[in-house]
Amino acid sequence: MMDVPTFFKERERMCRYYKNGIDCCGCPLAKNNFIQYENCLDCCAHFPEEAVAAVENWAKDHPARTYKSVFLEMFPNVKTTKEGHPDFCLKRLLGAKGEYDICSCDITCGDCWDREIEE
Structure with missing residues (x-):
């Protein structure tokens, strides 16, 4: 399981990937009824294990370009x-x-x- 700083760094990178200031279409945190919450941080607060797993899986499939x-x-x-x-x-x-x-x-x-x- 990823540590807290890594989670927030990767969640922010994932957010930029899907949102770009427009919408969250395709974001793993916007799926599975998470969309009922106002934003993904609310989703993370209500479903922390699922949110961490979603971010971990996304980060594994989308490594940072260095x-x-x-x-x-x-x-x-x-x-x-x-x-x-x-x-x-x-x-x-x-x-x-x-x-x-x-x-x-x-x-x-x-x-x-x-x-x-x-x-």
């Missing part, structure tokens, strides 16, 4: 680190000054490569 996942889709044979990140600095590639080589930033490569791409 800089790493998109880059590896385009370049599947790129050299990667032991953590599975491309073996060069994304920060530098996106415009920071310096050489385009193995990262020597103060943050981890995962902090850059694993960021979600807002679509």
Whole structure:
């Protein structure tokens, strides 16, 4: 079972996926008589186990697109680190000054490569 912060992060991502400010057509939380509630947070309050299961299933079927996942889709044979990140600095590639080589930033490569791409 996912933890609370992950639940709310994934529920928000799911909400953006279905709603985009218009309606909730197709949202798993809008199905199974959940629609009788004013919004999905009310639904989550009344049916917490079902809501968590719906969000977990949706998140499993719709993984977040990250800089790493998109880059590896385009370049599947790129050299990667032991953590599975491309073996060069994304920060530098996106415009920071310096050489385009193995990262020597103060943050981890995962902090850059694993960021979600807002679509």
